[in-house]
Amino acid sequence: MNNFAVLAKKEFVQMVREFKVIWLPLVFIFLGITQPVVSYYLPSILEALGGGQGITIDPSMAAQKGGEVLASTLGSQFDQLGVMIIIVSMMGVVQSDKANGMLAFILTRPVTVGSYISGKIISNYLFVACSVALGYLVSYLYVVFLFTSVDFGDLLVALLFYLLWILFIISFTTMISTIFNSQGIIALISIVFLLGCRIIVGLSPVIDNVNPASMSKHAMEVLILGTVHSQAIWGALAALAWTAVTILVTNIWISKKKFNNE
Amino acid sequence: MELHYGWNELKDMDFMSILPIILPVIAIGMILVLIALIDLYRNRKSRKNVLLWTLIIIFANTIGPILYFVIGRKDSERI
Numbered sequence: 001m002n003n004f005a006v007l008a009k010k011e012f013v014q015m016v017r018e019f020k021v022i023w024l025p026l027v028f029i030f031l032g033i034t035q036p037v038v039s040y041y042l043p044s045i046l047e048a049l050g051g052g053q054g055i056t057i058d059p060s061m062a063a064q065k066g067g068e069v070l071a072s073t074l075g076s077q078f079d080q081l082g083v084m085i086i087i088v089s090m091m092g093v094v095q096s097d098k099a100n101g102m103l104a105f106i107l108t109r110p111v112t113v114g115s116y117i118s119g120k121i122i123s124n125y126l127f128v129a130c131s132v133a134l135g136y137l138v139s140y141l142y143v144v145f146l147f148t149s150v151d152f153g154d155l156l157v158a159l160l161f162y163l164l165w166i167l168f169i170i171s172f173t174t175m176i177s178t179i180f181n182s183q184g185i186i187a188l189i190s191i192v193f194l195l196g197c198r199i200i201v202g203l204s205p206v207i208d209n210v211n212p213a214s215m216s217k218h219a220m221e222v223l224i225l226g227t228v229h230s231q232a233i234w235g236a237l238a239a240l241a242w243t244a245v246t247i248l249v250t251n252i253w254i255s256k257k258k259f260n261n262e
Numbered sequence: 263m264e265l266h267y268g269w270n271e272l273k274d275m276d277f278m279s280i281l282p283i284i285l286p287v288i289a290i291g292m293i294l295v296l297i298a299l300i301d302l303y304r305n306r307k308s309r310k311n312v313l314l315w316t317l318i319i320i321f322a323n324t325i326g327p328i329l330y331f332v333i334g335r336k337d338s339e340r341i
Binding site: 018019020022023026027029030033034037040085088089142145146 | 331
């Protein structure tokens with residue numbers, strides 16, 4: 001077994017030990033269920049509790065399509081609470097190794113920094129991607145059951161776009177986790193920066209082309225309209241380029257030993 | 263005009279038709295709470311603020327167990 005496989009396996013063992021392997025998929029399934037159920041029952045909840053005098057929803061409003069509900073699962077559940085939960089669960093990924101001296105120990109062995117980082121990022125990414133996909137599929141089942149069905153090809157394309165954005169989230173959090181020493185600061189900077197990225201999506205097409213968060217918007221567009229935006233390929237390339245930049249910064253930071261292992 | 267709405271109005275809702283759809287949502291929330299509580303109980307000797315965490319897990323719905331898994335377990339490892 002080479003170094004990469006050993007380090008990746010160590011990450012998986014750690015995930016099982018922290019119960020992460022159970023609760024992260026459960027949380028995403030929960031987020032995925034919430035949106036279709038709430039948007040399906042909102043009219044009847046308001047009717048039952050409002051007694052016909054308070055807020056009512058115009059019955060002539062067009063019924064929501066399945067794709068729109070699935071897009072709002074991505075846009076309003078996964079992009080807010082989901083991103084925060086990913087960041088909070090990932091904030092100690094390198095920081096805890098720094099804190100207990102594990103990183104300094106690993107680097108005394110014949111292990112390249114590249115295989116250490118790629119082991120971290122790839123194993124965590126595979127796991128987070130699986131749980132996001134699981135939550136998304138459960139959401140899809142609910143949407144098909146409660147609303148109209150969604151084209152399966154669109155579903156996969158949208159998931160693929162969304163996973164690129166998740167890849168950037170993970171590599172960015174790893175970079176911040178390498179640079180800073182306090183967990184609170186890591187979580188704060190990552191959440192503010194990544195949610196900020198998500199908020200400025202759609203302000204101007206020029207920013208969208210270099211913003212990795214625009215992948216999330218493209219995924220929503222695929223679900224709602226059924227067509228891929230013509231600029232989506234540039235967004236995908238930008239997301240991959242930013243991911244490469246963050247991994248490079250992490251690599252340089254560790255190999256120059258700028259971390260202080262107290 | 264009636265301003266007060268009591269529990270008897272809730273009976274107007276058709277709960278049996280909603281139940282199969284709502285049940286998974288409640289079940290997943292319950293599983294998270296249960297796992298967190300079992301883990302807290304097993305390690306009650308080595309954790310700090312056991313009572314506080316119990317209250318957070320039970321009352322802060324779905325966010326509470328997550329916070330416990332991320333922050334509550336790590337604190338104890340440092341000691």
